[in-house]
Amino acid sequence: MPCWYYDKKELRETPSILDGISFETERRYRKEGARFIMECGTKMGLGHNTMATGVVYFHRFYMFHSFRSFPRYVTACCCLFFAGKVEETPKKCRDIIKTARGILNDNYFYSFGEDPKEEVMTLERILLQTIKFDLQVEHPYTFLLKYAKCFKGDQQKLQKMVQMAWNFVNDSLSTVVCLQWEPEIIAVALIHLASKLSKFTVQDWEGRQPQHQRWWDMFVSDVTMEILEDICHQVLDLYQSTQKETHQSSSPPQKPPSRAESPTAVKSTNSTVIMLSSVQQQQPPPVSGNGNLQEVNNIQSIKSLAGGVPVLSSGDAPSLPQGPTPPGQSHGYHLYHAPPPPPPPVVPNVPYPTSAWGVQQTLPPPPMPPSLPPGPSGFYSTGGRQQQQRY
Incomplete structure (x- = not known):
């Protein structure tokens, strides 16, 4: 079986970094992709394991x-x-794409x-070969519940600590960290982090032995x-x-970002952001959707800590290169027109039908090539380049 665990040096020499993308x-990108999966799965009613x-x-x-x-x-x-x-909770590909269309703006879609x-189905074969057909994945959720059942103490405080963990x-x-x-x-x-923040100290647990100095010595050694x-x-x-991104998105940018380095604005909905200074105070204050800090009177207020998934803002898309673009050409994300040439022929702007994801394109149909009489040997010339005419 392949080994899926890497050291810090290997994580700084990934294909993306070697391809010119900075570490930050x-x-x-990893954070945005992970949160997109969580948000899309939540809207479709998928379980946490999936x-x-x-x-x-x-x-x-x-x-x-x-x-x-x-992408x-x-x-x-x-x-x-x-x-x-894999997790036996299948969803149709078109339903996932439709859900993604409701989350992403036009630039990203x-x-x-x-x-x-077709893009998703083709990529599925590449994904299967990349992960080397190693489909089964274990998650910390199962071990979290297993360890918590052995703890002794105030059950109400224990439940809050487990929820935070x-x-x-x-x-x-x-x-x-999963890598x-x-x-x-x-x-x-x-669990150790949640016990520190919730002030629930695990002092006794079931199956404790004299050689166990800390509670996790019974489950994980070394x-x-x-x-x-x-x-x-x-x-x-x-x-x-996340706190920095929230404050940066609320302030006007100093200069337009480039396509490769432009930050994506993230709006917090149900999620909560913890500042490092609040960890020392043992009281993590949540941040509301507008970035203002709110007071926390009890530990229950952080029950939904990052339980929701941020929604990508439609107003902060990567900037596009400037300059005229021929009609129908694409610069990665946007489709836009060049200025009309002097005395152009009148071509009716026939709208294309709306797709299943709500995208309606209004580009005119491309003009047909002029009809020229066939030249010698079944060829006709257009600007010095010979093309074979199909009879």
Whole structure:
């Protein structure tokens, strides 16, 4: 079986980074793809295991391919579609694409091409070969519940702590910890983080032995505090970066971003953002949709910590190259027209029918080539280039 765990050096030498994408941009692309899978799966009523499996496929896929070669949202739809088959909760490809159309703006949805279903179905074969037919994926959810059942203490506080740890597991999918550590270790680390924030200290547990100094010694051996702190910091850094993106999206940009480096504005809906300073105060304040901090009176207020998935803003799409573009040509995302040439022939603008995803194109039909008499040997000349006429 292939090994899906990498060290930090390997994570800084991914195909995307070798292809010229910065480390920060690649992490942002991974986060956006993971959150898109979670939001799309939530709207379709899929279970947490199916969405988590799709996210793990997504992260593993881009350890072998670059974001420049495969658009992240097309890959995310393919991973969710394939994860539904593996977890026995299948959804039709056209339903996933329709849901994605309702989430993404026009600029991002144009990356699906003229036939989105064909794009996803073709990519599915590439995904299957990339993950080397290793379909089964374990997640920290199972181990989280298994460990929590052994804890002793106030059941109400224990339930709140487990809920917080569960939400941390959801957020960890937006990071690359699933490419670094086994799900058992991730579950231990996030229970440890949740116990610190909820002030629930695990002092006694079932099956405790004299050689067990800490509760996780009974389940996972040779796990140091450095490993647990590294996982916790990666999750907490995710909230800090989300906080910065929220404030940056509310302020006017200083200069137009480029297509490759333009940040995607994220609007928080039901999710909650934790600042690092609030961790020291043992009271994580949530951030509302407009970016204002709200007071937290009890631990129940962070029950929905990142339980919702941010919605991509339709007003902050990558900028496009300037200058005239011939009619019907595409610059990656937008289709737009060139200025009309002087005295053009009047061509009726016949609208094309609306597609299943609500995209209506109004480009005029391309003009037909002039009808020229056949030249010698069945060829006719157009501007010095010979083309064979089909009889």
